[in-house]
Structure formats: structure tokens, C-alpha cells
Amino acid sequence: MINEKLEKAFNDQINKELYSAYLYLAMKSKFAEMNLNGFVNWFDVQVQEEQAHGMGMYDYVLERGGKITLEAIDKPEVKSENILEIFEQVLEHEEYVTSRINALMDVAEETKDRAALSFLDWYLKEQVEEESNVGGLLATLKLIGDDKKALLMLDKDLLARVFNPPVIG
Ligand code: FEO
Numbered sequence: 001m002i003n004e005k006l007e008k009a010f011n012d013q014i015n016k017e018l019y020s021a022y023l024y025l026a027m028k029s030k031f032a033e034m035n036l037n038g039f040v041n042w043f044d045v046q047v048q049e050e051q052a053h054g055m056g057m058y059d060y061v062l063e064r065g066g067k068i069t070l071e072a073i074d075k076p077e078v079k080s081e082n083i084l085e086i087f088e089q090v091l092e093h094e095e096y097v098t099s100r101i102n103a104l105m106d107v108a109e110e111t112k113d114r115a116a117l118s119f120l121d122w123y124l125k126e127q128v129e130e131e132s133n134v135g136g137l138l139a140t141l142k143l144i145g146d147d148k149k150a151l152l153m154l155d156k157d158l159l160a161r162v163f164n165p166p167v168i169g
Helices: 004-033 037-063 083-110 114-144 148-158
Strands: none
Touching: 004 037, 004 083, 037 114, 037 148, 083 114, 114 148
16 A cells, blocks of 8 residues: 555646646647657657656556646646757656656655655666767757748658657556
8 A cells, every 4th residue: 555645645646647738739730830749759758758658657646556646737837949949848847857867866865755756766777868868969059040941841850769668667
């Protein structure tokens, strides 16, 4: 059975993961408006990953005999129309998610729930990967600058990204 405080922290994080999917869905539409289909695909995969992250926790809470309490998902705000700035927001958001996973692990530690800690290890590793992926893309976008040809080449590359359902935990 999962501790009540930890159950609440998991439910909060499920909300954050679903919000992430919602935010990336909003960002995806910006790239659709620009006809950059590779970026659209990149965000599409990102949305599916966030949904999988949320559902991984959802299933885990149930598996541990806990209760799911779904709250309202905040309205997503894409702060800029500029490609580089959108990716800066993505990185900032992922860093925030990492801090929330760390906070969730703090609660698991506090409640001495070693099973939950071991489950959450996967999320921690995933965050390292997410931050590194987005950081890499951001660096490429900085290099590209105003070069439209190079941007279209990157867009083509991003078409290749596929969603592989993660094996969580
Ligand atoms: Fe689920 Fe992008 O963190």
C-alpha cells in the first residue's frame, strides 16, 4: 500500500506530465502553422512520450493499491513565436520537470518507500536524456541562426524521429 502523502505527490506529477503533453501539443500547432513538418513530428513524439510518462505513474499508483485523483490541467502558454525561443521554453520546462521528479523522490525517501524510489529511477534517467536531447537541438538552432536552408535541413532530419513506447520502471 502506498503512503497517502506519496500518493498525492504521484497524482501531482501525473498532472504535470499530462500538462507537458498539453504544452507540447500547443507548441506543435505553432510549427504546423509554419509548415515545418519535421518539427511537427518531433513535438508529436514528445506529446506521446509525456502521455506515456503520465500513464506509467498512473498505472504504478494503482498497482500499489493507491487512488488516482485527476485535477484540472492548466492552460498551456507558448511564450514566443520564435523557433529558438520556443526551444528555450522546452528546455526550461524539462528542467522544471526534473526538479519535480527530484521533489517526488524526496517524498518517497521521506516515507521510506524504496520500491517507489527504484521505480522513479527510470524517470530520473529519462530526464537526463530529455534535457540532453533538447539542449542538443537548441545548440543546433543557435548554429543555424537565420540560415533558412539549414533550418529546412534540420526540419527534414526531425521527420525521422519515431515514438518507441517506453518500458517504464
Ligand atoms: Fe515527462 Fe518531458 O518529462
